[in-house]
Amino acid sequence: MAKKKTSWIVWLRRLTQTGFFLLFCYLFLQTVYHPINKAGRGVTFFFNLDPLVALNSWLASHAFVGAMLLSLLTLAVTLICGRWFCGWVCPFGALHNFFTSLRSGRAKQKLEAGGYNQWQKAKYYGLVAFLVAALLGANVVGWLDPFSFFFRSLSTSIYPAINKGLVGLFTWIYNANPGVGPVRLTVVTEPIYGFLRKYFLAVEQPYYWGSMLIGVLFITTVVLNFFRARFWCRYVCPLGALLGVVGKNPLVRLKKNQEKCNSCRLCLVDCQGGATPDNPLEWKPSECFYCWNCESDCPAKAISFACELKLEKKHDEPLVQVDR
Amino acid sequence: MGKIDRRDFLTTGVLAGAGLGMGLLGSDSLRAVPAPSISIAHYKSSPTETDGIAEEARRLTRQAIEALGGMNRFVSKANIVWVKPDIGWDRRPEQAATTNPDVVATLVEMCYQAGAKKVLVSDNPCNPARLSFPRSGIQQAAEKAGAEVIFLDERKFRKMSINGKVLKEWEVYQDAVEADRLINVPIVKNHNLCLATMGMKNLMGVIGGPRNRLHQDLGGTLVDLAAFFKPRLVVLDAIRVLTANGPVGGNLADVKRKDTIVAGVDQVAVDALGATLLGYKPDSIGYIVQGNARGLGTINFNSLSPKQIEV
Amino acid sequence: MNPLYKWIGDFVHPPKEARLDLGRRAVLAAGLAGLGAKLLFGIDPQASKRSFNPALIRPPGALPEEEFLARCIRCGECMKVCPTNAIHPTSLEGGVEGVWTPILNMPVGYCDYECNLCSQVCPTHAIRQVDVPEKKKIKIGLAYIDKNRCLPWAYSKTCIVCEEQCPTPKKAIWFEEAEVLNIQGEKLTIKQPRVDPDLCIGCGICETKCPVKGQAAVRVTSVGETRNPENQILLSPGSFAEG
Secondary structure (H helix, E strand, O other): OOOOOOOHHHHHHHHHHHHHHHHHHHHHHHOOEEOOOEEOOOOHHHHHHOHHHHHHHHHHHOOOOHHHHHHHHHHHHHHHHOOHHHHHHOHHHHHHHHHHHOOOOOHHHHHHHHOOOHHHHHHHHHHHHHHHHHHOOOOOHHHOOHHHHHHHHHHHHHHHHHHHHHHHHHHHHHHHOOEEOOEEOHHHHHHHHHHHHHHOOOOOOOOOOOHHHHHHHHHHHHHHHHOOOOHHHHHHOHHHHHHHHHOOOOOEEEEEOOOOOOOOOHHHHOOOOOOOOOOOOOOOOOOOOOOOHHHHHOOOOOEEEEEOOOOOOOOOOOOOOOOO | OHHHHHHHHHHHHHHHOOOOEOOOOOOOOOEOOOOOOEEEEEOOOOOOOHHHHHHHHHHHHHHHHHHOOOHHHOOOOOOEEEEEEOOOOOOOHHHOOOOOHHHHHHHHHHHHHOOOOEEEEOOOOOOOHHHHHHHOOHHHHHHHOOOEEOOOOHHHEEEEEOOOOOOOEEEEEHHHHHOOEEEEEOEEEEEOOOEEEOHHHHHHHHEOOOHHHHHHHHHHHHHHHHHHHOOOEEEEEEEEEEOOOOOOOOOHHHEEEEEEEEEEOOHHHHHHHHHHHOOOOHHHOHHHHHHHHOOOOOOOHHHHOOEEEEO | OOHHHHHHHHHHOOOHHHOOOOOHHHHHHHHHHHHHHHHHHHOOHHHHOOOOOOOOOOOOOEOOHHHHHHHOOOOOHHHHHOOOOOEEEOOOOOOOOOOOOEEEOOOOOOOOOOOOHHHHHOOOOOEOOOOHHHHOOOOOOEEEEOOOOOHHHHHOOOOOHHHHHOOOOOOOEEEEEEEEEOOOOOEEEEEEEEEOOOOOOOOOHHHHHOOOOOOOOEEEEOOOOOOOOOOOOOOOOOOOOOO
16 A cells, blocks of 8 residues: 555644744753843743643642743643644654654554553653642652753753764864865864854853763653654653643544544554554543644545534434534 | 163163154154153043043043054054953943943054954953953944954963963963954953052953962963063053952942053053052062063153153 | 533543543552652751751752742753853752752852842742842852862962952952961961851852862852851851942
């Protein structure tokens, strides 16, 4: 069977994921000193969207930062569209999505690595533990909150390491000054270095205690995507768990036309969340990222997503009017 | 050796008031009148508003340099000039911990007017450069005057032979040494170890390495550095001076208005004059005494017949 | 039945596919794990309010420790924004509960006098928003001179870099002019630095710039921090010179 053309929704999703990821990275780079004495505070936007941070901070300290009301927006949309946040917005999720897509291997191997796994419940237990601790005053969810984890890893480990590498490379070229006769490589590399210094590199090489552990943990979570698709998002993420709880009964649901389905199970191969889309009775809304891969991959066009509140004919119920 | 010859020559020339004078470190044309080697410009009033002080800074700087024969004496056509202000601390101009930005801007303008190809303004500060450069106002003022304000590139510090009495070699910023001219523009401040920090101490901002070790012998090390760099021109900003708790300051009560600019070619004489503005005797400052003893310049600035101007 | 009402009702009585199916016992176990963690955090000596880790120097504006830990989400924004690379993640200085919360690491960086960027970025206000004039009045610790390592005290060599760098308008480091003998038996007058505990805010620039490598001859510890009335040594609080 020829591979179906990727649906436009999938392309849109990839676009928004890339957009939010680049936005996060841009805001990360902007979190520096700006003259005179102004901090780039942009990345706090993501923390304000994060209901896990809002909930835990409120539970532990009984204080609420006004800007965190934005997280109610996230929760509201989650009620309707389940874990769309994980699929379309979360920049850490986008990172894991990217590395998951780098997996080589045949569809069969991906199936085995991508199907639902009982251990996916672990993140819910983790969430419960965090919430109980927070209720008792200990707010430690920041260890595993995806934005905290991502930003902390970038700021204390990954970015300093990349900075060291780039500066080292350009310093080596500058000192060794390779070239042929009057033509030197530095003619090309120095302008590039100037550009990087202005827009990307740190003003001064940063160093951080504990950067090794933080860096290794980060790299581990990324590498684990090669063993299980979107490992962090499925097994670890407490924000994912919270959104899974809130979004366990979404309005937008997966619909399967059983007559069209030929049980090829192609829908399972690229399922990001491990939500078992092949059987509509077993589809897990709390694991679904609404990535639309199943709908896009289905050669028989048997899968679709539809809003519950639309006018629908149900098998065992008479047609009803929707009260709007 | 050459230094002593030139100094003697100049002293003789000025005292004799005869013959053709020459710029101390070479000039483009012979002058009919001997050019002074040190000038003191003093402002008659002491304006309080920002615009007034800016105007004062511009006029004083211009007059002080004109009194020495104009910037053409120090900067030639197509020169690359390194202007070295004190941008060492994350402080505002009125706190007198950094050079007056309008003094710097005026010098930049004058360099370009004298035909300079490029004027670079920079410093190796004690507080982070990203903070001190804009807060001192120097970055904005210098850029507006057309200078290239540089944040130092770590790769360009090179070990160089200083061949001084104390320092044999030290890490120096390459581009500052390779520039055609170096103009030293410090601000006059109190300093608890050496009493006053002016031109020679300001040269610590063109070097790298473990500078915090130099304090073990400031008298010797600063003279070594001054002899190595030999700035073409030293311009002392004494519009505001820091009289106590320097060189960082912070308390506006420690800032006094002297409304003066001193310009000169003799590093020792200029610093000696500057010391008197703070009320210190030049022979109580180690690096001035040693500079004089080692022939870097003269502690007796009066012997150079400073040109005094009231603006 | 109206689909909207059905949907709302499904939250109360979820149909099979909407159930998370976590298992009551497992959820209880997770809850107990949370409780257990909280209890174990609570028996760290720092929670006793009698023992203070001298290395636990928090950024200026940080709330008192209990509230600080309840708000800090260990995001690392303060660590990224700090222009002097002074703020680092803890390992165990704040106890296990405080892992990866911000701490100042003076050998690497100091707290710039005119800066308040960390308090600007903190998303949960664990470092509360303080403007620069207020921040200058907050002590985060106190410097002490290690006379065994300090050049003027131990080796009769001139230095005073610490005093030179001290940013407070009236310097928090002053001098004793002492007459000492050098190895040749000659008398020298050396300026020996002393810290003024009233004025010192613990910014750490003295420690960062001290030329004595390895362990600086002047170091900052958390004692005297404004946010913790227990972690003090002075009988009465000092005054700050206006600047």
